[in-house]
Amino acid sequence: MNEGSIWDSVDWRNSPGVGPVAVGADLNPDTLISAYMNGLYPYPPIQEELDDLFEDRFGESLRDGTIRSMSPGNPDFSLTWWSRDPRAVISRHSAKAGQTLRRVIRQKGWTTTVDRCFDSVVKKCGPERGAESWLSNRMAEAFLELHRRGYAHSIEVWENENLVGGSMGVQVGGIFSWESAFFVQSHAGKVAVLDTLARMLAAGGELLDAQMMSPTAASVGAEEIGKGAYYDVLELQRTRAVRMSDAQLPAARLIEELALGHQASEPQ
Secondary structure, eight states: TTTTOOGOOOOOSSSSSSOOSEEOOOOOHHHHHHHHTTTTTEEEOOOOOOHHHHHHHHHHHHHHTEEESTTTOOOOSSSEEESSSSEEEEEETOOOOHHHHHHHHHOOOOOESSSHHHHHHHHHHGGGGGGGGGOHHHHHHHHHHHHHHOOOEEEEEEEETEEEEEEEEEEEEEEEEEEEEEEESTTTHHHHHHHHHHHHHTTTEEEEEESSSOOOHHHHEEEEEEEHHHHHHHHHHHHHOOOOOOOOOEEEGGHHHTTTSOOOOOOO
8 A cells, every 4th residue: 555665465344353464574664654645553472471372373373474474583572563344433423421420521611632641641551550451662663763753642531631641643645543542530431532533534534443443543543444444545645734722622522523412322
């Protein structure tokens, strides 16, 4: 998709949908930007000992070329690149919030910002969680460099002057790839995700890429689409000039902007 890219040799059409499509390469900014523009994202094993599990599960696919090695001299699973099929995405039409989340949004008086404290959000999403997070110090540094280049962004949720939640990810054109979220107060991470979608839509963007389904993603409206459908959208959106507003905004606006209050009543 992205001519002249390191990823030209990776054929997303014939790559596995439930495993990595490639291993190796590096986390340099140009490598990362090109990966996202080609529908790939880094997702290394959470702990080094899981390399052996990946080898057991995916080693044969790596050796037969189904999974592409970007570092032929040292093909291992310490850095893996993924393109899920199906792909979990959140759009204007799928966004939702349960009763409890809607009540929190209405009552808390939270506000949201963009890129107010990117470094703090990334640390809370990853390194401060220790071994349980895939977002290591190495990954955090890579995202920080993408932030300096204007590709990675954080969304913060505030209660007065206190940071109570946030999320971060990488934007290419009209698509925002949501990488991680955290919360200090319950539901604040979900508010950050919905706020990201609302700001993208207001700026002319198309969707939020949740990459793979999770309970949190499902709770805010993620739905699964085929990889081909995702790449059709990516082809149209990846080079567009879309800039989210960085204004401090009330979280309560999300009820109307995303039509969250128009849903039928349902449990959290």
